[in-house]
Amino acid sequence: MLTHPNEFDVVDLDPYGAPSVFLDSAVQSVADGGILMCTATDMAVLCAANGEVCYSKYGSYPLRGKYCHEMALRILLASIESHANRYKRYIVPVLSVQMDFYVRVFVRIYTSASDVKNTPLKLSYVYQCIGCDSFHLQTVGRTVSKDKSVRCLPGFGPAVPQECSDCGKKFNMGGPIWSAPIHDQEWVAAMLANVKSMKERYPAYERISAVLTTVSEELPDIPLFLSLHNLCATLKCTSPSAVIFRSAVINAGYRISGTHVNPLGLKTDAPMNVIWDIMRCWVRNHPVKAQPSDQSGSVILAKEPVLQANFARAVASLSQAQAKKVARFLPNPERNWGPKLRAGRQITSKHVSLLGPKALNAMSNHEIGEGSNHENGDGSNHENGDGSNHEDAEEPAAKRKKTEESDS
Numbered sequence: 001m002l003t004h005p006n007e008f009d010v011v012d013l014d015p016y017g018a019p020s021v022f023l024d025s026a027v028q029s030v031a032d033g034g035i036l037m038c039t040a041t042d043m044a045v046l047c048a049a050n051g052e053v054c055y056s057k058y059g060s061y062p063l064r065g066k067y068c069h070e071m072a073l074r075i076l077l078a079s080i081e082s083h084a085n086r087y088k089r090y091i092v093p094v095l096s097v098q099m100d101f102y103v104r105v106f107v108r109i110y111t112s113a114s115d116v117k118n119t120p121l122k123l124s125y126v127y128q129c130i131g132c133d134s135f136h137l138q139t140v141g142r143t144v145s146k147d148k149s150v151r152c153l154p155g156f157g158p159a160v161p162q163e164c165s166d167c168g169k170k171f172n173m174g175g176p177i178w179s180a181p182i183h184d185q186e187w188v189a190a191m192l193a194n195v196k197s198m199k200e201r202y203p204a205y206e207r208i209s210a211v212l213t214t215v216s217e218e219l220p221d222i223p224l225f226l227s228l229h230n231l232c233a234t235l236k237c238t239s240p241s242a243v244i245f246r247s248a249v250i251n252a253g254y255r256i257s258g259t260h261v262n263p264l265g266l267k268t269d270a271p272m273n274v275i276w277d278i279m280r281c282w283v284r285n286h287p288v289k290a291q292p293s294d295q296s297g298s299v300i301l302a303k304e305p306v307l308q309a310n311f312a313r314a315v316a317s318l319s320q321a322q323a324k325k326v327a328r329f330l331p332n333p334e335r336n337w338g339p340k341l342r343a344g345r346q347i348t349s350k351h352v353s354l355l356g357p358k359a360l361n362a363m364s365n366h367e368i369g370e371g372s373n374h375e376n377g378d379g380s381n382h383e384n385g386d387g388s389n390h391e392d393a394e395e396p397a398a399k400r401k402k403t404e405e406s407d408s
């Protein structure tokens, strides 16, 4: 790629594991306005199981939150942007998806020394409370306009006080992540219409249309998302249905949508104090057992809600796809659905205990037939992406030898 700068209209990076070492040459080889597609399967690294490894590879610190898979997407985008910036180039994401056990982004790459200066406006640090998982974003840069000229300055900070204003605990800081839109909604709508008009040409039609449908309904300007179950776990209360919660947010005057990353995730522009007020009102009608007073949930519930939540069902509380009963998330295609083994990898007792002998037999037969492919199926699984991905790529030679010896 380094010998062909600015040459290719489309470059597809799909390595087994981290693409980070290829990004520098890839961003140089794409023609102006061309597309770079990039897959990362090292979800354990990107989703905070090894935060320091993520920092060394991608230059961002991941956080453990229910939104970690979307954060993985945004860390990858921030990393591509930083590589592009070194060559006076910048990215415009057209589609970014987290599926199965990997993230995949499609970005256009343009060259412009003046537009590169806007990068700090598209990046944010994330503060996440260690007690109640509330999160707050702080952009790296801001703009000031003076005499018709616009200048970039460092962002105002800190975005949060020393202690969480909801529960009193401290914050972890992660990022910087890409906090600008991760999809080009016009492009997604056109692609969805295109796919629908040629259904029979796409063997994975149902999967593609389900993902594009959920993507098209996401709020484009809201990074990361809340998990209703996570909020309820903090308060130790029963969960309102998604429709009731969405209605309360809409009735309070804010926007809310789902996310393609997690069927239970909710994107909203409502600030955290409004979210907690809605939950306080919910708990008032659905009381919880008394908890120790130092727990985050008890501290939050001890405050009186400022806002009186209205749980009356709002018209927009169902997404359009839900209302039309269009599939948004598909079930997994088989039992024990997980990442396949790396090509040419020797099967060890570790794999047998993790995957079961039946799955391995099926896998080895498949390899003989078609060669192995680590992402050759359809289906969706949103919970076990992180942690379940073995980092075979980084295994030292000595360790590998040891496993082989003990096996023979």
Ligand SMILES: [Zn+2]
Pocket (backbone or CB within 6 Å): 129, 130, 131, 132, 133, 134, 164, 165, 166, 167, 168, 169, 296
């Ligand atoms: Zn908190």
